[in-house]
Amino acid sequence: MKTRREPLTDTQLLMTITICIFIAMYALAMIFLGGGFLRAQQIFDLLNDNAPLIIVACGLTVVMIGGGIDISVGGVTSLVVMSCVLYLNADGNLFVSMLLALGIGLAFGAVHGLLVSYLEIQPFIVTLAGMFFARGMTTILSVNPQKLTHEGLNAIRSIKLEIPWLGYVAKNGNLIPGRIELGVLIALLCVIVIFLVLKYLRLGRNFYALGGNQQSALMLGINVKKTRFMTYLISGLLSGIAGFVFMMHTGAGNATNAAGAEMNAIASSIIGGTLLSGGVGNVIGTFFGTLTLTTIKKIVVTSGLKDPWWQSITTGAMLLFFIVLQSIVLSRRGKSRAKG
């Protein structure tokens, strides 16, 4: 009896589906498209390019588990990038720039959290306002793209983790090792930390309770307002980190940075098994959700459909596919439970 395996929870079930589909999709790409997909560097590139998205999506997952939504994340990320680039170009201190990134993120998170939790304003509206505000601030800081000239950071940017045995031999016969940027490590660290918070901290479990049933959470003795506030604070903090990682990746500030990141992050979370209605999801799923989303885009491009709208159409189809799949799986589950 004690060792009996329990059926998967909804969270585990949806996450497993995502991981399986990702692996199947990638395997098919390797078989039919070959080329780049056979190299480990393909995955590394996906990670290098999308580390900020992974971080932002983690934050969004936390908010969505708590039953909320945060669409300001792209805007905040962009504001952080521009602020940090301008500050560093003005001979700023590296350490202070990191604090600046975290500070901006936390400030947005805190304001959103306060408005949503304590004034009980709709999160969509609050964070929509936050998004416009952050985008506007970014443009005020600089309309023109700003190239990062800070030597210290540029030095750090160029550090790459090289893994020779995951490399490949180029046409000229040189071995090109697998290269991973620092930002990816930060992103993975974020995933792990948030995973641990969600699983082992009281706070994390309270997020799930809040998203599962707010009224119940209150009756069970959870401080609902504080818990909800914390989800937005974490999302803000992660947007700040994502901004810094974005800057490390591109080395420039641009008013259109991270455009649409909020929508990609929401899509990643949902594909990863987070329910918009709250209470279900986790960041491992979100991590694979991001990979699934970006891989499908890569597949589309590699297949020769290079126009950007094809990626858009595929993203839409992908998202719809997952949402329909999730709703079918969960409703079948509900039915078999009702019978049992």
Next chain:
Amino acid sequence: MPNETVLTMRGICKQFPGVRALHNVDFSLRKGEIHALMGENGAGKSTLIKVLTGVYGKDAGSIHLDGVEGEANIHSPQDAQNIGIATVYQEITLCPNLTVAENMYIGRGASFLVRRKEYEKKAGQILENLGIPARPRQQLASCSLAVQQMVAIARAVDMQCKVLILDEPTSSLDDKEVQMLFSLMRDLKARGVGIIFVTHFLEQVYEVCDRITVLRNGELVGAYRIEELPQVQLVAKMMGKDLDELNSMNAFERWNRTDGPVVYEARQLSSSESRPFDFQIHRGEVNGFTGLLGSGRSESVRAIFGADHVTGGQVKVDGKPVRITRPIEAMKHGIGYLPEDRKRDGIIADLSVRENIILALQVMKGFFRPLSRAEAEKFADEYIQALNIKTASKDTPIGSLSGGNQQKVILARWLLTHPDYLILDEPTRGIDVGTKLEIQKLVLKLAEDNVSITFISSEIEEMLRTCSRLIVMRDRNIVGELTGDDLTQTRVMQTIAGGEAS
């Protein structure tokens, strides 16, 4: 030991704007007893529970709890939990997405980390101890409602509660699940927990409870040992009628017509909300469904009208088999339904009196064949006059009319469709006495014009005055049918209470 008092509430008063919800109510609970809190809707049961659990503050009075020095200060559900008052509500207040063990321990204690293994072990022991068929690592949503309710109780037990409040825990359970819950309650009783049991089901009270406290209109009627209070007297106390007084009241001369052809007949009709029942009504007959709140009277008529999801049974209209699963189908077969909650199901507050009147007729005609403005005006004028509806004009929004006049507008709406069979669910609730009488007269006049009517009211006198046949319901089953000389308050109450002689 069993006589030790664990909870004493004295002189509790609670006032809401315009309503005196509780007035000077005393309540006491002993260790190891199951105490039923009874009363009709609006009697103050819920308010008393909410005062005790800190959802509402009290205006006056005191609460003493065993083991708490002086007066117990309860300002929030958390306060109540902390001093040992646990509540299990009708609606499950757990999180379906978490595991059973998590639901038992979340929101408690102050540790930073989740000690999952420890929780699961402890939860497993408690569940086993109480004989609850749930596994600690199971997701709560995969348990049946009854088990979820028991998990909520297990949580309360683990919190070492002294007082356990069960607020209508049985309303969504089936008979077997109710028995499981009862054996758990008896088990807790043996452990010395004082249980307050709120329910509408009379038989359940007599099955498990030791004492009964009856409230009526926010005042204490009394507290009785279960042996001292037979069911029929309990019903009388809840309704506030003295049996002798009832016996002396004479029936009015009654409209009595059951000789016409059967216009509507249902066999084993059931819906998502009601159990299967048989029913028929003759042309020009006025009958009624009666029973305490929650007995299933409204649910039955909703099934007839197809307002809830119909799950089975055969229906005949004018002797021909028909299918009625949606209100529009019922309407096409000449059935009208005036819903119980006119604010929610009946009026469209922002539309004018005229628009509200023609609504049902328009729906039946189909929206692509609109009534002309002239026709609508004519109908509106006709019925405003016929029913004596007091409104500034026919273009006044219905929301600004008094309750009684709103009710008349909705009645007009159905009369306009010239139904053969009209169901009136609590048409007289919340309206003044004069209008009540007008509506009752109207019902009898319609019956003279060969309309069959089912009339439901919480006030038994009204039903006795208007109906020639009463169908009595208890605990969602039809338990009797009264006609002719049996139509007296005493007989009705006896039947509600279970056929027991007074």
